[in-house]
Amino acid sequence: MLYLAALLVHCVPLAMAQYDICKSWVTTDDGPSWEFYACQPKAMRMKDYVTVRVDPAGITCGDPPERFCTHENPYLCSDECDASNPDLAHPPKLMFDSEDEGLATYWQSVTWRRYPEPLLANITLSWNKSIELTDDIVITFEYGRPTIMMLEKSLDNGRTWHPYQYYADDCMEAFSMPARRVRDLSTTSANRVLCTEEYSRWAGSKKEKTVRFEVRDRFAIFAGPDLKNMDNLYTRLESAKGLKDFFTVTDLRMRLLRPALGGTYVQRENLYKYFYAVSNIEVTGRCKCNLHANLCTFKEGSLQCECEHNTTGQDCGKCKKNFRSRSWRAGSYLPLPNGSPNACDQVVVGNCECYGHSNRCSYIDFLNVVTCVSCKHNTRGQHCQHCRLGFYRNSSAELDDENVCIECNCNQIGSMHDRCNETGYCECREGATGPKCDDCLPNYYWRQGCFPNVCDDELLLCQNGGTCYQNQRCICPVGFKGVLCQQSRCEADKQDCDGAPGARGSPAALALAVLALQLPAKG
DSSP, rough: OEOOOOOOOOOOOOOSSSSOOOOEEEETTEEEEEEOOOOOOOOOEEEGGOEEEEEEETTTOOOOOOOOOOSSSSTOOOEETTTEEEEETGGGGSSSOOGGGGGGEEBBBBOOTTTOOOOOEEEEEEEEEEEEEOSSSEEEEOOOOOOOEEOOOOOOOTSSEEEEEEEESSSHHHHHHOOOGEEEEOSSSSOOOOOTTTTTTEEEEEEEEOEEEOOHHHHHHHHHHTOOOOOHHHHHHHTTTHHHHHEEEEEEEEEEEOOOOOOSSTTTTGGGGGGOOEEEEEEEEEEEOTTSSSOEEEETEEEOOOTTEEESSSOOOOETOOSSSOOOOOBBBBBBOOOOOOOOOOOTSSSSOTTSSEEEEEETTTTTEEEEEEEOOTTTTTSSSSEEEEEEOTTTTTTTTSSSSOOOOOTTTTTEEEOOOTOOOOOOOEEETTSOOOOETEEESSSSSSESOOOOOTTTSSSTTOEETTTTTTEOOOEEEEETTEEEEEHHHHHHHTSTOOOOEEEEEEHHHHHHHOOOOOO
């Protein structure tokens, strides 16, 4: 029987649901011990920790200074953007500052003075950390919302990008997609990427400034319109394939493809009223800690999970050293209400450490040792601590990483065998070189292997006027033969070449020479 005594609780109430306690000190009949729970950090304003980049170069207005107009007064172009004047500059940081007394500050692009060349701008937000969205992304535009834009996401710190949502005043024309609303999605399509026209059409109202990525409406598909049935949402996040990752990002990118037009067409006589201006970007979310932490702090320039459950890493994505008696697993929302912590277990003295590459051990009696059985992830050894033949150690990965061993990939023709050394270099055959033995040393050529050069144009190895063909053989003039054209045909045949039928200028000899140039080299 358990008598709970919450002597130590690392918790802060969360904006969404009950997973706020990582562990409690409990007393049992066997004595006091920790009891673990699935847990996650509280939601917070992620724009306070973001790094922003705007491209292409020169897209921010003010260098050189230029005038711009507004749609309300399109011919009164008295406003100016000047990067050298703090009062007139519009740098990217103004998308995230606090606006005093209701005075909007904003980043602004150059005007569309190069029309009909497209006016394109990318705004990239990076956290160098996986975060989970908990509320709508809200982008506030001054002077009109874009008529066409895209929102993209990355899960790998910007190495690859995926569409998140399309926005257009005409979805079919812009993206060849029918317009849809999030509130019309079903439980089986809640993570569908769609195109919406709701935030792009011009209505002439200054109040219509925001563009949204509707996270709450997608949550509501499972939790109800008031988000009261959060247990059902967490159950679906755990069980529906790809749903949890859909709300997870490391980076966001807004691709602005066409500015607000203020009407149905572009007025070419006044292009100074077309530009982008963003005054605010709100992103609400929590650090992704794989349900192994309820605190996330900003230190050394990035967000870090304060990991529990004997886990470690920026996202609590691996077990601590000496707590690797089984493979690491993320925590689970299920079973409700406390979930499963899936804590890492401590390695007990006498047990075998397999670094997560094996789940079974065997005792070898005559050696009096315990060894791991059926090592996975291309590992081998008593503790699965070595790499199989044909693989080498990934120096950037720890021993418990699934990618700790990398395949050698030695070239089958250029290498002696498929094994490599600890740095990934293969043992090459004569003439071959390179980490994988797929290149040739100088004075060698590749033809299903490396062969020494017979001749060389620069060293002029071909004699008596012979020409070198692909470093592989000499093309001899009429009257000479041999590997290097070093032998006279006249001397070999003991003939007087001046009167011989095969003299230098004969048509037959010329034909043979041309044919020799066309023949492929022998390997």
